[in-house]
Amino acid sequence: MSSFELPFGDGTMSVDLPDCDVTVAEPPGGEAVEVRPAAEAALADPLGSDLATLVDPDDTVAIVVTDITRATPDGVLVDLLLSELERAGVYREQVTVVVGLGLHRPMTDAELDEMLGEHADLAVNHDPDDTVEVGSVDGTPVELNRTVARADRVLATGMVEPHQYAGFSGGGKTVAIGAGGESLIRYTHGPDMLSEDGVRLGSIDGNPFRDAIDAAGEACGVEFCLNVTHGPPGILDVAAGAPKRVVRSLADSAKAALSVSVDGEYDAVVGGVGAPKDANLYQTTRAATYVLLGANNPLRDDGRVVLPARLQEGAGEGRGEQRFYEWLSGADSADELYETMRSGYEAGAQRAFVVARALRDHDVYITNSESPEVVEECLMTARESVADAVESESDVLVVPDALNTLLV
Numbered sequence: 001m002s003s004f005e006l007p008f009g010d011g012t013m014s015v016d017l018p019d020c021d022v023t024v025a026e027p028p029g030g031e032a033v034e035v036r037p038a039a040e041a042a043l044a045d046p047l048g049s050d051l052a053t054l055v056d057p058d059d060t061v062a063i064v065v066t067d068i069t070r071a072t073p074d075g076v077l078v079d080l081l082l083s084e085l086e087r088a089g090v091y092r093e094q095v096t097v098v099v100g101l102g103l104h105r106p107m108t109d110a111e112l113d114e115m116l117g118e119h120a121d122l123a124v125n126h127d128p129d130d131t132v133e134v135g136s137v138d139g140t141p142v143e144l145n146r147t148v149a150r151a152d153r154v155l156a157t158g159m160v161e162p163h164q165y166a167g168f169s170g171g172g173k174t175v176a177i178g179a180g181g182e183s184l185i186r187y188t189h190g191p192d193m194l195s196e197d198g199v200r201l202g203s204i205d206g207n208p209f210r211d212a213i214d215a216a217g218e219a220c221g222v223e224f225c226l227n228v229t230h231g232p233p234g235i236l237d238v239a240a241g242a243p244k245r246v247v248r249s250l251a252d253s254a255k256a257a258l259s260v261s262v263d264g265e266y267d268a269v270v271g272g273v274g275a276p277k278d279a280n281l282y283q284t285t286r287a288a289t290y291v292l293l294g295a296n297n298p299l300r301d302d303g304r305v306v307l308p309a310r311l312q313e314g315a316g317e318g319r320g321e322q323r324f325y326e327w328l329s330g331a332d333s334a335d336e337l338y339e340t341m342r343s344g345y346e347a348g349a350q351r352a353f354v355v356a357r358a359l360r361d362h363d364v365y366i367t368n369s370e371s372p373e374v375v376e377e378c379l380m381t382a383r384e385s386v387a388d389a390v391e392s393e394s395d396v397l398v399v400p401d402a403l404n405t406l407l408v
Contacts, residue, residue, distance in 0.1 A: 007274025009310045019392040025399045030257035032234035039238045046241030057089030062151035064175045070159045077157040097123040100178020103320035103348040131181040135219030142219040143181025158227040160250035167204040168251040170227045171243035172217015182347040189350035201294045231257045259406045265300040267394035271402030278309035280316035287402035292358040296407045304363040306389045311369040320348025327352035328378035334359035365389035
């Protein structure tokens with residue numbers, strides 16, 4: 001088989017590599033669930049205390065949700081959390097929805113309307129410069145969005161998906177990083193932490209990053225979350241309750257659905273990204289580092305990663321994305337950049353450090369993009385099509401959903 005489909009933006013694209021030997025890495029995938037009934041069932045049988053026992057009728061509540069870079073069905077999850085709160089005597093007027101941006105760009109009113117529907121009026125974008133200190137982790141201050149810190153109860157939605165550093169995202173991370181300040185991001189995403197052996201994609205046991213995030217979530221007062229996990233068919237599972245238990249439960253579901261055993265070595269890995277991640281280079285490069293810095297790098301020494309991506313936002317518009325761009329575009333080589341950044345960098349620039357680490361050993365090609373000049377400025381190679389980026393007679397591994405496939 002030489003022809004295959006890949007996600008691209010909100011749609012798909014066809015690729016044909018007639019002169020290549022093509023293998024497709026398709027994870028088991030699992031079966032999609034209907035989000036609303038699955039979330040209702042999770043709320044009715046939580047992992048830990050149910051929501052009604054955690055809140056009092058006069059409580060103010062902050063619900064921290066994911067931003068546009070996560071494909072979380074936040075509208076449904078927020079709607080159900082509001083219903084649960086109302087049954088416990090906490091009404092809509094007592095609730096604020098805070099969008100956990102981290103250092104990403106603010107969401108627009110139109111994006112909030114699309115994400116949250118009738119509840120968009122409750123939403124405010126997180127401002128990483130408007131935080132208060134609520135505790136510490138390993139001597140590092142934990143700063144929290146002022147609105148969230150003032151709330152009597154803190155809840156969160158989240159997506160438990162493979163994560164380069166945390167093993168899997170979700171749980172307390174939505175609040176501690178998404179609604180936090182730069183100090184914790186600087187510590188957890190710094191070169192010392194990211195060089196730890198246990199900080200690895202798909203691993204939560206013995207992972208110092210995950211441990212730090214869990215501790216920070218506790219410092220932020222996150223008592224209850226409603227999280228999902230997903231794969232190629234859609235949302236695969238939903239869990240509610242104590243954050244650490246929720247992450248472990250959904251990580252197990254994700255591993256079963258997303259793991260693929262790969263034997264042999266390949267000349268190229270072609271990875272699919274798609275919306276929302278392929279909107280900018282910052283997010284798109286996750287696919288390359290997931291392949292190259294995961295449990296099993298399937299490339300030969302001179303192999304390359306090829307990623308079609310729209311990049312309609314260029315490098316990205318948020319503070320972290322711009323720092324990523326500044327570091328990469330200002331470097332002469334990946335080796336030089338990696339060594340320079342080992343001495344430290346600003347919060348948000350960690351993706352440049354990890355990309356530099358990957359680029360020391362393998363080239364990354366970005367194809368079909370609207371921002372080829374940005375790609376070239378950032379030590380990567382732009383091509384018009386996947387076929388232009390893959391050499392004839394290559395052994396090619398295709399990973400259609402590169403951000404949600406664990407190569408083991």
